[in-house]
Amino acid sequence: MPSYKAPLRxxxxxxxxxxxxxxHYQNLINGGEATPDIVDAILEECAKLCEDVIAPLYHSGDEEGCHLQDGEVRTPKGFKEAYAAYIAGGxxxxxxxxEYGGQGLPMSLGALKQEMLGTANWPFAMYPGLSLGAMNTIMQHGNEEQKNTFLPPLTEGRWAGTMCLTEPQCGTDLGQVKTRADVNADGSYALTGTKIFIxxxxxxxxxxxxxxxxxRxxxxxxxxRGISLFIVPKFLANPDGSLGARNGVTCGALEKKMGIKASSTCVMNFDxxxxxxxxxxxxxxxCMFTFMNSARIGTAIQGVATAELAYxxxxxxxxxxxxxxxxSGTKEPQQVADSLMHHGDVRRMLLTQKAIAEGGRTLVYLATQYADKMIEGMLVNDQTQYAHWDDKLGFLTPILKGCLTxxxxxxxxxxxxxxxxxxYIKEHGMEQIARDARIATLYEGTTGIQALDLLGRKVLLMTQGKAVRDFTRELNTLAWSLLKEEPQMRGKALTLLRLSAQWNLLTLRIALRARKQRDLVSTASHDFLMYAGYVALAWSWLLQERTARQKLRAGGQDSPEFYRAKIATSDFYFQRLLPRAKGHASAMLKPIGSIMDLPGEHFAFE
Amino acid sequence: MPSYKAPLRxxxxxxxxxxxxxxHYQNLINGGEATPDIVDAILEECAKLCEDVIAPLYHSGDEEGCHLQDGEVRTPKGFKEAYAAYIAGGxxxxxxxxEYGGQGLPMSLGALKQEMLGTANWPFAMYPGLSLGAMNTIMQHGNEEQKNTFLPPLTEGRWAGTMCLTEPQCGTDLGQVKTRADVNADGSYALTGTKIFIxxxxxxxxxxxxxxxxxRxxxxxxxxRGISLFIVPKFLANPDGSLGARNGVTCGALEKKMGIKASSTCVMNFDxxxxxxxxxxxxxxxCMFTFMNSARIGTAIQGVATAELAYxxxxxxxxxxxxxxxxSGTKEPQQVADSLMHHGDVRRMLLTQKAIAEGGRTLVYLATQYADKMIEGMLVNDQTQYAHWDDKLGFLTPILKGCLTxxxxxxxxxxxxxxxxxxYIKEHGMEQIARDARIATLYEGTTGIQALDLLGRKVLLMTQGKAVRDFTRELNTLAWSLLKEEPQMRGKALTLLRLSAQWNLLTLRIALRARKQRDLVSTASHDFLMYAGYVALAWSWLLQERTARQKLRAGGQDSPEFYRAKIATSDFYFQRLLPRAKGHASAMLKPIGSIMDLPGEHFAFE
Structure with missing residues (x-):
């Protein structure tokens, strides 16, 4: 059974x-409180909660699952107490x-918390996580009354929230949504329909x-273009904030799923x-889409969480x-056999996990810096700032959601x-991680949808390739500075420069050919996404390796081994994982015919 | 819920x-009976049994699982009846x-049957499948009395068999086996110990x-070198073949697993x-190893079965x-939206499944031809023939077991x-396929063990690279004939020639460097295995495409579309999947340091 230890180092x-x-925090309008001391205290406290209270419920929650009885869902044993501890800590x-009872710290700290919570126990973390989506939606789009009614109890965690999008006939294609909203006499609406996967x-x-x-x-x-957004509370709220009448929204069934069994996935009936x-x-x-990026970064975190816990x-x-x-010869002669740590292929697997977890973590943290600055733009009402960071975050989001999951x-x-x-045996706990991880490439937009969002929307439609040029400019800046300052990183820096050039060239060629062959956007998208992911991870490893080398040179560290391990993992990434980008680069520009030409009825013959 | 239809075409x-x-059958000593008519009748009958009787129990078997009560295991509802129908059909x-009650047909037909059975319901297929391993062991290594006692009821299916290898402290490393066999007065043995994962x-x-x-x-x-093999029946056999006393071997527990829940996985206590x-x-x-290849080909079949059913x-x-x-524009204007078949990325996924299922099937059938000829060598006592085909099968086996799973x-x-x-929802049945498939890369030797078996044992130790030279010679022969006869396949034929040359060069370089750096065998093995798999699949697609083109040229087929679909899938494979081999080729020869140097205690820091 893996026991979670927050990787605070x-x-x-x-x-x-x-x-x-x-x-970053010093320069941020809402970052003044996030001094190093405070951040460190938050990390320590959060780690303690996650390690001691929340992680121990991971396996038992899977075994027990959620139960629906008389319209009420019972979460697994211990979840209520753990959640109470979570909200008691604010x-x-x-x-x-x-103003709504929160601590007003930057969004990135919330993401750090979600990462720890999610690594300790992803299905548990989904309850407060989904709530955040509802809170953000109300905060950005609600009127004053809505904010005053709903945000305080949500911020406190006394109430929770959900996002009800999917219906039986549509998930990705929300234009097919049928749920109906009729106008009530008092100006509210009466919603009728069925939502699934809630x-x-x-x-x-x-x-x-x-x-x-x-x-609708x-x-x-x-x-x-005919879909509207509504707040539908389970209990109506009285003007004094107390709970009023039970509303006509009920859980009709719980889905039986492969994993995340401790998270309730509901069919919701609106009557x-x-x-x-x-x-x-x-x-x-x-309105939904303004928060899609943060929801998707939230899911990207699941990729990191999974990699870390499995590692x-x-x-x-x-x-x-x-x-x-x-x-290469017996390593532990006094033992009956050598430990698995001495076998190259086992090390390859462990280092793959390590490179993914730590590289992915770097990218997620970077994305949350972008989000902090984007939110700052919103707070100070600077549309240019907002748009700048929103664009940067928007480009990184499908790459992280798609690839890291x-x-x-x-x-x-x-x-x-x-x-x-x-x-493969349940008691060891590893198969649960794989089952729980499996949802991450499906919800909040499948990998295929992320790929289309990246190539079709963010790269081609919205920026005509500029998004790639902007992103690779940052990569090049880093690479050039490494060429000057880190002679031992020369090879990797050159590799990054070559990848940047290749990526822009690939993008240009896709853009030119897609003008005549629209389906190319779809046939190339998956390879384009994965290629982008491997390049972004390469960048993340150069960032980490550069710092590690600087620290080692500066000397006086209590753990030079930590930095050497970073360099070793960076070597591993460049030598063993990054080569996969070659395959994707080679596949994405192949003629669309090999994917599009086979008539649908000829995919199988009796 | 996927319903199984045998892909007879x-x-x-x-x-x-x-x-x-x-x-092939005509030339085979035990193939005379396997006339096209008979083979066809077997296919039809087997398909009927699998589609109508066995496949319908796939999902319910997973839901119900196996239950242990008072030392007896109850299989899911319907399994007994289905098994009875299976053995009634011989x-x-x-x-x-x-001579033992079998039909004496070539082994390849048995594998065809296992493929259908396993695609319809893999957990069910494991019961007769494991039995085959026991039968083969007794047939090759048992004495006359043992054969006469055990083979008839096993062949009939009235009795079943198992292979008891793994113990709690060792699976791969069987040298650590502790189960003890003491000598009884009557010349039999008294076995004491615990076996797991049975x-x-x-x-x-x-x-x-x-x-x-x-x-021991x-x-x-x-x-x-101190491990012996024993037959331990649940009930001792009386001389007349009837059941005697209950033996001291009991099931102590059933493992709770991620999947294959309808297959009983037992802790067996020998007292x-x-x-x-x-x-x-x-x-x-x-003795075990003589049958390892066939057991592993059996597991390779699971890869094909999984790909087919999921497809x-x-x-x-x-x-x-x-x-x-x-x-590229609305395809079904009268509908609310286009079907998924019109989306490039969905087609990419489907064609990936198709290419794996059909390419893998080709390789497995080829391997069973080798097995037929190897067995013929055994039957006619021609050691040279046996060794020749055993070598060919031995080379292909880890590639198929490792890659296809x-x-x-x-x-x-x-x-x-x-x-x-x-x-992700259970009722649709797709997640079960993924859970059931997950065991295939673990049992009968993990993928890592297959990789070591291929590179370390079959390629370097046993043949000093000759195994690769022999295999690629066949690839080259095909490629050269295609260059002459199939001008439209010129590009692919040249690709195969290049891959052959590259593979031999990679092997040579590994062999040279591994002399000084033994760990290279382990650090390179995974990439070497996967590379081998992609090359072998390329070969399989050229074999299929050549035939498809010949048939189309000959004309007069009732379904030219079938052949065109083959060509399309071959195009897809070469353009979209084969490029992955580049990444593996590039990774395998990287310095071992990036995998071996990081001290074990520096993989994580607090």
């Missing part, structure tokens, strides 16, 4: 040494405004649940449920399990693989 | 058109000698279960259980589910991916 390395969060409002749709952790629901007004145009329009009529999808489990096992002798799943599978047959 | 294409099984003895160790399908057990004689040398030595003392591992499920869904519009898992995951969020 790595987190501090990234925050303080690689990405200079102290200066964790839910960490990055939300003081995470945290019903549970016993909070006294109320606030659903954010996509539905009676006069709505067809398709995506003339009272709802309040949020944002302008028919603009529901646009911790596999490493502990590899150190203790003994099998065969090392190929795929690689997180790979890491989870490698974790099982290190355990051999024992990896 | 593809099977017939491979048997009759690509691999010329009719001539299927268990299909490829086993007539598939079909206990169940209610048959009246008796015959365990093949690895254990009292005077056994340490390590792998002075009566056993009979089979084969020479201390030569147990060697069938995903294809049906992609045809029926509607989402968004095609990038990894790619089968990828296909299963793609199957879920095509379903989007629905893929």
């Amino acid at each position: 790595d987190t501090r390395f990234l925050l303080n040494e690689v990405l200079d969060f102290p200066s 964790w839910q409002g960490l990055s939300h405004p003081v 995470s945290s749709g019903e549970h016993d952790l909070t006294e109320n649940i606030v659903h954010i629901v996509l539905a 007004l009676p006069d709505a145009p067809k398709g995506t 003339a449920a009272t709802g309040y329009l949020i944002g302008p009529p028919h603009k529901g999808l646009e 911790q489990g596999a490493l502990a096992y590899a150190r203790e399990r003994r099998s065969m002798r090392s190929l 795929e690689l997180g799943l790979e890491s989870a599978n490698l974790g099982m693989q290190v355990f051999g047959g024992h990896g | 593809d099977t017939r294409f491979l048997l009759n058109e690509v691999l010329d099984f009719p001539s 299927w268990q003895g299909l490829s086993h000698p007539v 598939s079909s160790g206990e169940h209610d399908l048959t009246e008796n279960i015959v365990h093949i057990v690895l254990a 004689l009292p005077d056994a040398p340490k390590g792998t 002075a259980a009566t056993g009979y030595l089979i084969g020479p003392p201390h030569k147990g591992l060697e 069938q499920g995903a294809l049906a869904y992609a045809r029926e589910r509607r989402s968004m519009r095609s990038l 990894e790619l089968g898992l990828e296909s299963a995951n793609l199957g879920m991916q095509v379903f989007g969020g629905h893929g």
Whole structure:
């Protein structure tokens, strides 16, 4: 059974040494409180909560699952108490405004908290996580009354929230949404319809649940331009904030899933449920999309969380399990066999996990810096600043969501693989990580949707390739400075320069050919996404390696081994994982015919 | 819920058109009965049994699982009846000698049967499948009495068999086996110890279960050279063949697993259980290894089975589910949205599954031809023939076991991916395929063990690279004939020639460097294995495409579309999947330091 230990050394390395969060916070309008001392205290306290209270419920939560009885969902044993401890610590409002009861700290600190929470116990973390989506939506699009009614209890964590998008006939294609919102006499709406796959749709952790629901007004145009957004609370709120009548929204069933069994996934029935329009009529999808990036970064975190937890489990096992002798001669002659740590292929698997977890973590933290600055732009009402960081975040988001969840799943599978047959047995806990990780490439937009969002929308449609040029400019800047300052990193810096050039060239060629062959955007998108992911991870490893080398040169560190391990992992990444980008580069520009030409009816013959 | 339909058109294409099984059987000493008519009747009947009786139990078997009560294991509802139908049809003895009640047909037909059975319901197929391993062991190493006692009821299927190798402290490293065999007064042995992960160790399908057990004689040398093989029946056999006393071998527990839940995975306790030595003392591992190849080909079949079943499920869904519009313009204007079949990335996923299923099937059928000829060598006592085909099979085996199970898992995951969020929900059945597929890269030797077996043992140690030269010679022969005869395949033929040359060069370079750096064998092995797999699949697609082109030229076919689909899939494979080999080629020769140098204690820091 893997036991979670927050990787604080790595987190501090990234925050303080690689990405200079102290200066970042100092310069941030809402970052003044986030002094190094405070951040460190937050990390320590959060780690303690996650390690001691939340992680121990990971396996038992999977075994027990959620249960629906008489319309109420019972979460697994211990979840209520753990959630109570979580909100008692004020964790839910960490990055939300003081005026609603939050601590007003930057969003990036909330993401750090979500990472620890999610690594300790992803299904548990989904309850407060989904709530954050609802809170953000209300904060950005709600009117004053809505904010005053719903944000305080949500920020406190006394209430929870959900996002109700998917219906049986549509998930990705939300233009097909059928849920109807009729106008009530009092100006509220009566929502009728069925939503599926609603995470945290019903549970016993909070006294109320606030659903954010996509539905159609009676006069709505067809398709995506006729969808509006509503707040539909489980219990109506009285003006004094107390709970009023039970609303007509109920959980009809719990989905039986491959994993994340402790997270309730609900079929939600809306039966003339009272709802309040949020944002302008028919603009529901646009309102949703303003928060899609943060929800997707939230899911990217699952990739990192999975890789980390599976790595911790596999490493502990590899150190203790003994099998065969090392190929280069017996390493532990006093033992019956050498530990798995002496076998090259096991090390390859562990280093793959390590490179993914730590490289992915770097990229996620970087993305949360962008988010901090984007939110600052919103707070100070600087549209240019907002747009600048929103663009940067928007480009990185599908890469992280798409790639890190795929690689997180790979890491989870490698974790099982290190355990051999024992990896397949429930009691060792590794197979749960793989089952739980499996959802990450599906929800919040499948990998295919991320790939289309990246290539079709962010790169081609919105920026005509400029997004890639901007991103690779940063890579080149780093590479050139390494060429000057880090002679031992010369080879890697040149590799990064070559990748930058190649990526721009690939983008240009796709753009030119896609003018005549629109399907190329789709046939190339997956390889384009994965290629982007491997390049972004290469960048993250150069950032880490540069800092490690600087620190080693400066000397006086208490753990030079930590920095040497960073350099070793960077070597591993460049030598063993980055070559995969070659395959993707080679595949993406192949003629579309090999994918598009085969008639649908000829895919199988009897 | 995917419903299984045996892909008979593809099977017939491979048997009759690509691999010329009719001539193969005609030339085979035990192939005379396997006339095209008979083979066809077998295919039809087997398909019927699998589609109508066995496949319908796939999902319910997973839901119900196996249950242990008072030492007896109850298989899921319907399994007993299905197994009874299976043995009533004489299927268990299909490829086993007539003198023991079998039908005496070539081994390849037995593998075809296992493929259908396993695609319909892998956990069910494991019961008769494990039995085959026990039968083969007794047939090759048992004495006359043992054969006469155990083979008839096993061949009939009235009894089942198992292989008991793994113990809690060792799976791969069988030198650590502790189970003890003490000598009884009557010349039999008393076995004491615990075995784990014993598939079909206990169940209610048959009246008796015959365990093949690895254990140590009292005077056994340490390590792998002190292990002997024993037959330990659940019920002792009376001289008249009736069941005698209950033996001291019992199921202590059932493992709770990620998948294959309908297959009983048992902890088996041997408590002075009566056993009979089979084969020479201390030569147990060697006896086991003679059948390792066939057991591993059996597992390679799971990769094909998984890819096929997940493909069938995903294809049906992609045809029926509607989402968004095609990038190249609306394809089904009368519908609310276009079907998934019109989206490039969905097609990419489906074609990946198709290329893996059909390419893998080709390689497995080819391997069973080798096995037929190897067995013929044994039957006619021609050691040269035996060794020749054993070598060829031995080279192909780890490639197929290692690669096809990894790619089968990828296909299963793609199957879920095509379903989007629905893929994660149990009722759609796709997640079960992924869970069941997950075992395949772990048992019968993990992927890492296959990689070491291929590179370390078969290529370097046993043949000093000759195995690769021999294999690539066949590839080159095909490529040169294509250059002459199939001008449209020129590009692909040249690619194969280049890959052949590259593979030999890579092997040579590894061999030279591994002399000084033994760990290179381990650090390179995974990439070497996967590279080999992609090259072998390229070969399989050229074999299929050549036949398809010949047939189209000859004309007069009832389904030219079938052949065109083959060519399209071959194009897809070469353009979209084969490029992955580049990444592996590039990674495998990187310095061992990036894997071996990081001290074990520096893999993580607090």
